[in-house]
Amino acid sequence: MSNPTAAILIIGNEILSGRTQDVNVQFIAQRLARRGIRLEEVRVVPDIPQRIIGAVNELRAAYTMLFTTGGIGPTHDDITSACIAAAFGVPWELHGETARLMREAWGERVNAARLRMATMPRGAVPIKNAASIAPGFSLGNVHVMAGVPRIMQAMFEALEPGLPEGEAIEMRAVHGVGVFEGSIAAGLTEIQNRFPTIDLGSYPYKRGEVWGVSLVAKGTDVAALEAAIVEATDLIKSRGIEAVQGEPQSGGA
Amino acid sequence: MSNPTAAILIIGNEILSGRTQDVNVQFIAQRLARRGIRLEEVRVVPDIPQRIIGAVNELRAAYTMLFTTGGIGPTHDDITSACIAAAFGVPWELHGETARLMREAWGERVNAARLRMATMPRGAVPIKNAASIAPGFSLGNVHVMAGVPRIMQAMFEALEPGLPEGEAIEMRAVHGVGVFEGSIAAGLTEIQNRFPTIDLGSYPYKRGEVWGVSLVAKGTDVAALEAAIVEATDLIKSRGIEAVQGEPQSGGA
Numbered sequence: 001m002s003n004p005t006a007a008i009l010i011i012g013n014e015i016l017s018g019r020t021q022d023v024n025v026q027f028i029a030q031r032l033a034r035r036g037i038r039l040e041e042v043r044v045v046p047d048i049p050q051r052i053i054g055a056v057n058e059l060r061a062a063y064t065m066l067f068t069t070g071g072i073g074p075t076h077d078d079i080t081s082a083c084i085a086a087a088f089g090v091p092w093e094l095h096g097e098t099a100r101l102m103r104e105a106w107g108e109r110v111n112a113a114r115l116r117m118a119t120m121p122r123g124a125v126p127i128k129n130a131a132s133i134a135p136g137f138s139l140g141n142v143h144v145m146a147g148v149p150r151i152m153q154a155m156f157e158a159l160e161p162g163l164p165e166g167e168a169i170e171m172r173a174v175h176g177v178g179v180f181e182g183s184i185a186a187g188l189t190e191i192q193n194r195f196p197t198i199d200l201g202s203y204p205y206k207r208g209e210v211w212g213v214s215l216v217a218k219g220t221d222v223a224a225l226e227a228a229i230v231e232a233t234d235l236i237k238s239r240g241i242e243a244v245q246g247e248p249q250s251g252g253a
Numbered sequence: 254m255s256n257p258t259a260a261i262l263i264i265g266n267e268i269l270s271g272r273t274q275d276v277n278v279q280f281i282a283q284r285l286a287r288r289g290i291r292l293e294e295v296r297v298v299p300d301i302p303q304r305i306i307g308a309v310n311e312l313r314a315a316y317t318m319l320f321t322t323g324g325i326g327p328t329h330d331d332i333t334s335a336c337i338a339a340a341f342g343v344p345w346e347l348h349g350e351t352a353r354l355m356r357e358a359w360g361e362r363v364n365a366a367r368l369r370m371a372t373m374p375r376g377a378v379p380i381k382n383a384a385s386i387a388p389g390f391s392l393g394n395v396h397v398m399a400g401v402p403r404i405m406q407a408m409f410e411a412l413e414p415g416l417p418e419g420e421a422i423e424m425r426a427v428h429g430v431g432v433f434e435g436s437i438a439a440g441l442t443e444i445q446n447r448f449p450t451i452d453l454g455s456y457p458y459k460r461g462e463v464w465g466v467s468l469v470a471k472g473t474d475v476a477a478l479e480a481a482i483v484e485a486t487d488l489i490k491s492r493g494i495e496a497v498q499g500e501p502q503s504g505g506a
């Protein structure tokens with residue numbers, strides 16, 4: 001497959017403590033899939049420099065691009081930007097244009113803490129965005145974004161037109177309410193074997209007291225996806241169960 | 254710190270595609286914190302054997318314990334259990350007692366696919382649970398759980414009494430609605446420096462059109478946490494802003 005690949009690194013004490021529910025992964029994942037970029041790994045690490053630096057260097061080498069979220073605000077626990085500089089072995093220094101834009105927008109409220117948000121690894125390109133004067137930045141194949149979902153989304157949207165593209169990774173799904181995976185597993189294996197270019201996943205879910213299964217076909221070959229879902233639909237119906245095609249439903253696996 | 258440590262590995266094509274919003278991390282994170290176990294890493298990898306095997310071996314060596322979620326059902330894409338066997342270099346074989354319990358509960362519906370859920374690495378100890386006849390299992394310091402949240406939670410609760418304990422990691426928080434991080438950053442740094450045994454985090458959030466900041470102190474020394482939050486409260490009030498102590502609010506970072 002020639003699709004570009006990606007990883008997400010969440011600088012995330014507040015995720016690891018359970019205080020905050022991450023919602024950034026799903027947003028980025030859906031947008032990358034639409035663009036034909038395969039998200040191949042997500043990591044959450046604590047706000048500890050050597051952990052961040054190690055993960056950045058491992059992930060930027062392994063994938064076409066790396067997105068980070070979190071840790072780029074003005075407070076003492078915002079250490080992502082300095083860690084990216086350390087990971088690349090470049091100085092962490094004031095970005096003149098960004099400091100100027102902050103002073104234009106914020107005037108006297110620009111203090112030492114806020115200037116941390118204008119301090120970047122040398123060579124970084126700011127990610128100007130609609131949600132915040134303080135930008136994210138890109139350095140090489142690493143895109144450094146805020147953790148607050150609304151700001152992260154604005155930064156991602158600013159980046160999006162410049163990201164590489166692959167064939168869009170499409171999904172088709174069918175849901176069987178009241179069907180058990182174990183009763184269709186053998187038939188599913190046969191369908192997967194007949195359509196080797198697609199990924200056929202089986203995801204049980206429970207809604208109220210009723211179990212069901214979502215069968216999800218993913219890949220770039222839409223004709224194969226649709227043919228596989230027709231067969232999966234017939235498989236569910238062969239168990240005397242109603243099959244509902246449509247948007248993939250959230251559920252867990 | 255002598256607290257035990259943990260990682261979570263999500264076998265997660267459906268998370269990486271954006272189809273499903275993970276909710277298991279937050280559940281496990283909160284329960285581990287209460288027990289004094291530090292969650293130090295989360296990884297999401299695709300359903301590819303070498304990716305799962307590599308991550309299992311890296312994470313089980315690095316932390317006191319590893320929890321995995323997903324990929325233990327009866328269908329062709331459920332490969333976690335066989336990968337755990339490969340990671341440990343042991344045979345993957347039918348677990349007699351589990352197969353017997355399945356036959357008692359399910360009778361003739363026990364087919365080859367369902368027997369995959371009774372097939373485990375040699376030496377595995379089933380995680381019997383209230384939600385499903387098909388168990389998870391523990392092998393060494395690796396605890397293998399389902400991905401469906403309700404089943405995962407039942408498995409975690411079955412495991413919980415046997416997990417090691419550390420000093421509980423407590424959180425105290427104060428929220429300033431309408432305060433900006435940049436205006437309190439210098440004061441926060443001073444508070445963090447005065448209380449080196451705690452982690453003081455600053456998390457901006459937006460509710461409706463109003464920005465706020467949650468200041469969250471975490472650690473095992475409750476007296477220090479509470480003293481730090483008193484100082485953080487005074488810091489917010491010094492900006493003419495109302496400070497609300499209480500349960501940490503979700504928000505993003």
